[in-house]
Amino acid sequence: MSTRRATISDVAREAGVSPSTASVVFSGKTPTSEATRARVLAAADALGYTGPDPRAASLRRGRSGIVGVVFDTHLGTAFLDPVTTHMMDGLADGVSRLGAALLLLRDDGETVSEPSLHTAPIDAAVLIGCSPRMRDSLEIVRGRGIPVVVVEGDAGEGVPQVLLDNAEAQRAAAQHVADLGHRDVVIVTLPIDTSRRRGWVTADEPVRVDVTADRLAGAREVFPRAPVLAAATSSIDEGAIAGRTIFGDPSRRPTAVIAQSDLLAAGVIRAAEEAGLRVPHDVSVTGFDGVVVDGLAPHVLTTLVQPATAKGRAAGEAVAAMLEDDEPSGLDLTCTFRVGTTTAPPPTT
Amino acid sequence: MSTRRATISDVAREAGVSPSTASVVFSGKTPTSEATRARVLAAADALGYTGPDPRAASLRRGRSGIVGVVFDTHLGTAFLDPVTTHMMDGLADGVSRLGAALLLLRDDGETVSEPSLHTAPIDAAVLIGCSPRMRDSLEIVRGRGIPVVVVEGDAGEGVPQVLLDNAEAQRAAAQHVADLGHRDVVIVTLPIDTSRRRGWVTADEPVRVDVTADRLAGAREVFPRAPVLAAATSSIDEGAIAGRTIFGDPSRRPTAVIAQSDLLAAGVIRAAEEAGLRVPHDVSVTGFDGVVVDGLAPHVLTTLVQPATAKGRAAGEAVAAMLEDDEPSGLDLTCTFRVGTTTAPPPTT
DNA sequence: TTGTATGCGTTATCAA
DNA sequence: TTGATAACGCATACAA
Secondary structure, X not given: OOOOOOOHHHHHHHHOOOHHHHHHHHHOOOOOOHHHHHHHHHHHHHHOOOOOOHHHHHHHHOOOOEEEEEEOOXXXXXXXXXXXXXXXXXXXXXXXXXOOEEEEEEOOOOOOOOOOOOOOOOOEEEEEOOOOHHHHHHHHHHXXXXXXXXXXXXXXXXXXXXXXXXXXXXXXXXXXXXXXXXOOEEEEEOOOOOOOOOEEEOOOOOOOOHHHHHHHHHHHHHOOOOOEEEOOOOOHHHHHHHHHHHHOOHHHOOOEEEEOOHHHHHHHHHHHHHOOOOOOOOOEEEOOXXXXXXXXXXXXXXXXXXXXXXXXXXXXXXXXXXXXXXXXXXXXXXXXXXXXXXXOXXXXX | XXXXXXXXXXXXXXXXXXHHHHHHHHHOOOOOOHHHHHHHHHHHHHHOOOOOOHHHHHHXXXXXXXXXXXXXXXXXXXXXXXXXXXXXXXXXXHHHHOOOEEEEEEOOOOOOOOOOOOOOOOOEEEEEOOOOOHHHHHHHHHHOOOOEEEXXXXXXXXXXXXXXXXXXXXXXXXXXXXXXXXXXXXXXXXOOOOOOOOEEEOOOOOOOOHHHHHHHHHHHHHOOOOOEEEOOOOOHHHHHHHHHHHHHOHHHOOOEEEEOOHHHHHHHHHHHHHOOOOOOOOOEEEOOEXXXXXXXXXXXXXXXXXXXXXXXXXXXXXXHHHHOOXXXXXXXXXXXXXXXXXXXXXXXX
């Protein structure tokens, strides 16, 4: 039992070949004779050598095989959203042709823990989200000369982005609601800024989160005067809170609610039912995302199905392309409008 | 614009100091005079040097600052379970004193993508889950001489584990149900093996997943003859499917259902209500996990609150300890029984 | 407080 | 098909 781990040189010596030959046996980059190959492998086995040290290899190669995924929230929170988990799914897929693994990174601007964005051994980065803070993260990464892709954020100059047609999609859904005859509509939005304040939003209030702003703009094209209620986060319980606010006063109940996410919509539906309203008979509800909301059955949400997995995959592929010096193709993805069982004409009073 | 990125030597030369001095300025390991420090920083700025190359640093140090988290399922699937997300949360916390980031690794035995378990530049690994396949992953990692912690899996000899008192906790909950007077009970389990087959389980059928087996054993201590129904996964919809099976035949309805997860329990409750049964008046339901089930309100599940975040944190801390050559303290965590509003005495017929 | 010297473990290049 | 050589970029022990 030697005290230190065997290196490829040890293996080479044991096998009676040069280190470079031993290296080649492991990398397979150059043909080797079956005999030497066997000898090297045997030597490795004897010495308990399990393969090249990835740290040394990545120094030499200039590549670590790791792609950083940067969030601006607590990781637990991020993964509570099915859209995020599906996106991670696609991302894992998209980078798989690189054979890269994903490194979870959180940049909240505060924590000075390492490895941070500044020091992580990543070949590329994917920034998730759209908070203003992402701009800083972006600068850090670009400063390091690391290729980066932004998913649904305002990246600016020359950064490949994966975007959704949020405004247009939401407009289409709102139009569907209008076409059904609804005039009395409330819009429930995702958080409007990083403070995550909950409550009614006045018309002139700035909306700092891109996704929220875009979807809101789309809905307002159809319903310019609809009251807007911001949720603190995207969850069923938040949607229920919003719903109780909306349906609390029977004299001012809308006939339809446009929610900016499926989770919010599910909560709104729950609140409506609590208030004795039937969906869609008494009130119509639309969502956004097209995720499977566990527990929503038997309702099928009228919603905009966003290609969450594809979004991740596109980001992954963009990253892969950049690392292979291909064109860093950004991508505009489109949502599909799906009519479910939660929208109908307004009740005939 | 030079064609290659500046190194610390370039910075040192520019600043008129030695490389080691420049290095020290960045690492802060040795005091430097304010003057040289400023000069080095200025030089770095001028050259666009953003800090030491992590690949080189980690080779030199023998540390990458990365902890691998190994799953045996599709990552998207894993993150769909709140227990997992909470655990990741705690894990991120637990390793934070190391200042380590988390690398997502999937080992399904098939994919040959790199970096895999074999080649990822990780300082330590955390194995999540308990499938038989984990044994292989364990061998790979140990072969590399990398410290590893197993969370709720059967690790065997000398591997620190983070365990839950699954059997005892489930026994306690079952006893509570028995104490309420229930005799007619059905147990709904998590998947019993990797095939994830759904359906009734015969008494002699082997249960290959540790968690499932342990919880089942605990319940059977109290209800040795209770019928057992396996779910294909842990979700509300799966629970509803199980619930429909259970309540489908009015002549054979149990008065209580012991579910092995909160998500399953929520689904069972939903199915019960669909069948016109009131919870807990007509049927009692218990869960396991103590997670917040989005959308379950107003019910409060009678369940076993497992310290999911603590579980992750414990794993993280165990890893941290091992890397600091402390005792690799494994940990046995205990669940807390919580009486909610979903259990009551059986209906008096 | 700063500088010198050395090697961490690999792999790419090129010549044999 | 194999081997010699030379980096990759840095951090540390030690001397000054």
